[in-house]
Amino acid sequence: MNAPSPLRCPEPAERPDIWPTTARRSDVGVLSIGGVELTYEALAAAGGPEEPQPVVICDAAAATGRATVWQMAMSEAFWDGYGMNGARVYYAGKAFLCAALVRALTDAGLGIDTASLGELTLALRAGANPATVGLHGNAKSDAEIDFALCEGIGRIIIDSLPEIDRIVGRARALGVEAPLMVRVTTGVHAGGHTFIATAHEDQKFGLSLATGAARAAAEKIAAADGVRLVGLHSHIGSQIMELDGFAAAARAVLTLRHELQQAGIAVPEVDLGGGYGVAYTERDAIAPTQKQVADELAAIVRTTCADLGSDVPVISIEPGRSIIAPTCVSLYPVVATKDVMTEDGFTRRYVAVDGGMSDNIRPVLYDAAYSATLANRDPNAAPAHVRTRVVGKHCESGDILIPDALLPGDVAPGDIIAVPVTGAYGRAMASNYNMATRPGVLAVAGGAATWWLRPETIDDLLALDPGL
Numbered sequence: 001m002n003a004p005s006p007l008r009c010p011e012p013a014e015r016p017d018i019w020p021t022t023a024r025r026s027d028v029g030v031l032s033i034g035g036v037e038l039t040y041e042a043l044a045a046a047g048g049p050e051e052p053q054p055v056v057i058c059d060a061a062a063a064t065g066r067a068t069v070w071q072m073a074m075s076e077a078f079w080d081g082y083g084m085n086g087a088r089v090y091y092a093g094k095a096f097l098c099a100a101l102v103r104a105l106t107d108a109g110l111g112i113d114t115a116s117l118g119e120l121t122l123a124l125r126a127g128a129n130p131a132t133v134g135l136h137g138n139a140k141s142d143a144e145i146d147f148a149l150c151e152g153i154g155r156i157i158i159d160s161l162p163e164i165d166r167i168v169g170r171a172r173a174l175g176v177e178a179p180l181m182v183r184v185t186t187g188v189h190a191g192g193h194t195f196i197a198t199a200h201e202d203q204k205f206g207l208s209l210a211t212g213a214a215r216a217a218a219e220k221i222a223a224a225d226g227v228r229l230v231g232l233h234s235h236i237g238s239q240i241m242e243l244d245g246f247a248a249a250a251r252a253v254l255t256l257r258h259e260l261q262q263a264g265i266a267v268p269e270v271d272l273g274g275g276y277g278v279a280y281t282e283r284d285a286i287a288p289t290q291k292q293v294a295d296e297l298a299a300i301v302r303t304t305c306a307d308l309g310s311d312v313p314v315i316s317i318e319p320g321r322s323i324i325a326p327t328c329v330s331l332y333p334v335v336a337t338k339d340v341m342t343e344d345g346f347t348r349r350y351v352a353v354d355g356g357m358s359d360n361i362r363p364v365l366y367d368a369a370y371s372a373t374l375a376n377r378d379p380n381a382a383p384a385h386v387r388t389r390v391v392g393k394h395c396e397s398g399d400i401l402i403p404d405a406l407l408p409g410d411v412a413p414g415d416i417i418a419v420p421v422t423g424a425y426g427r428a429m430a431s432n433y434n435m436a437t438r439p440g441v442l443a444v445a446g447g448a449a450t451w452w453l454r455p456e457t458i459d460d461l462l463a464l465d466p467g468l
C-alpha cells in the first residue's frame with residue numbers, strides 16, 4: 001500500500017490516456033470535461049448537482065468513441081473476405097451500466113454482456129436487442145434463467161455441469177430452445193490482482209479444460225434436447241496489460257473447439273472475453289490500443305486455426321473496463337484537513353473528502369492505485385506540494401482513496417478533488433455503507449450536462465425500510 005514516492009496526477013495534456021478525451025485545464029486553472037467546468041457552481045448551472053457532493057463525471061462522447069473504435073478494430077481485424085467471418089463486441093455491463101449507455105453502445109453496434117437479473121433487465125428495458133445480449137453467472141437463479149429464456153437472449157454462458165440440466169428443464173417447461181456457450185477455464189493465469197484473475201484452476205468460474213469438464217459440458221449440451229451449443233467462452237481475468245495470456249487462452253479454446261468439431265459437434269463462435277487493461281496513474285504504461293489488441297487477437301486466431309486445419313469461428317470479446325474506465329472522473333468536495341504524526345516521525349497531511357470507499361471500493365479491495373488533482377484550480381500554481389493521504393468519510397481507518405498523493409499544501413475545504421479513470425467498477429461496485437447515498441453519474445457533452453444516473457437520496461434509502 002505504501003508507494004515509494006508520492007503519486008502525482010498528470011495533467012490531461014501530459015497523459016491524455018488517463019483523462020477523458022475532452023478534459024482541459026483553462027487559462028485560469030479550472031478543469032473542464034465536455035465543455036462543462038468542474039466547479040460545483042458551473043455543474044449546478046449546467047443541470048448537475050445543486051450542492052457540493054461526490055459525483056462521477058462521464059465524457060459521453062468519449063464512451064461512445066471508445067466503443068466504436070473497439071467495434072471497428074475488431075470488425076476490420078477479423079474480416080478478410082474468405083476464412084475470417086467478422087467479430088462482435090459485447091460491452092461487459094458489470095463495469096458500469098445505465099440506460100443511456102446501453103443505448104449509446106447498442107447504437108454503436110455493440111452487444112451487451114450481463115451477469116445478473118438486474119443487469120439483464122436494465123439492458124433489455126433500455127432497448128438492447130435480445131439477440132445480442134448474453135448472460136453470465138456461476139450461480140444463476142431460476143428467475144435469471146427463466147427471464148433470459150423468455151426474452152430470447154442470444155447466449156447464456158454455462159458455468160457448471162449441473163446448470164445444463166437445470167436449463168434443459170427450464171427450456172422444456174417454457175417450450176423454448178436455449179442458446180448456450182461453455183465457459184472454459186484454460187489454466188492461464190493473468191490479471192492485475194488475485195481477486196480479478198479468473199482462468200487458473202482453483203477458483204470459482206468456468207469449466208476446466210484440463211480435467212475434461214469443459215469438453216464434457218459441450219458434449220452434454222450437444223446431446224441434449226431443448227438446448228443449442230452456440231460457442232465456447234474464455235475470460236482470463238481483468239486489468240491485463242500484456243497480450244500473451246489472451247494468446248495462450250485463445251489457442252487453448254480454439255484447440256478444444258477443433259477437437260469438438262472433429263467429433264461432429266459444431267461450435268460456431270468463440271468468445272475471448274474481456275480484461276483489457278487501462279492505465280490508471282502515471283506509473284502505468286500506456287495500454288495497448290484497441291487496434292493493437294484486435295490485430296494481435298486476429299493474428300493468433302488466424303494462425304491457430306491454420307495450424308489446426310480448422311475454419312475460423314465467429315469471434316467475440318467482452319471488454320468492460322477498457323471502454324468506460326478512462327471516460328469518467330470522480331469529483332469530491334474537500335471537507336477537512338489535518339496533519340498527523342506518523343510512526344516514522346514525519347507529518348502526514350490527511351485530506352478528507354465527502355465520499356470514499358462507498359463510491360470506490362477498488363483501493364481497499366485490490367490496493368488499486370489512483371491519483372488526484374484539483375478540479376477548481378491549477379495545482380501547479382500552488383506554492384508548495386505535500387505528501388497527502390486522500391481519505392473518505394466512512395467509519396473505517398482503511399477508507400483510503402489514495403495513500404500517498406502529491407497535492408498542494410494549501411488544499412482546504414472548498415477545493416474539489418478530481419480522481420480520473422473511475423468509470424469502471426466504481427459506481428457499479430458502490431455501496432450504501434454508513435447509509436451513504438451513492439453518487440450520481442453526470443454525462444457531459446457540448447457544454448451541457450445530463451444525469452445518466454441521478455444521485456441517490458436519503459429518501460431512496462429510507463423507502464426500503466418498512467419500519468419508517
Ligand SMILES: Cc1ncc(COP(=O)(O)O)c(C=O)c1O
Nearest residue numbers: 092235238274275318319320321
Ligand atoms: C465473463 C466476463 N466478461 C467480461 C468481463 C469484463 O472484464 P473487463 O472489465 O476487465 O474488460 C468480466 C470481468 O472481469 C467477466 O467476468
Ligand SMILES: N[C@@H](CCCC[NH3+])C(=O)O
Nearest residue numbers: 094196238239362424425
Ligand atoms: N471488479 C474488478 C474487476 C472484476 C471484473 C469482473 N470479473 C475491478 O474493479 O477491477
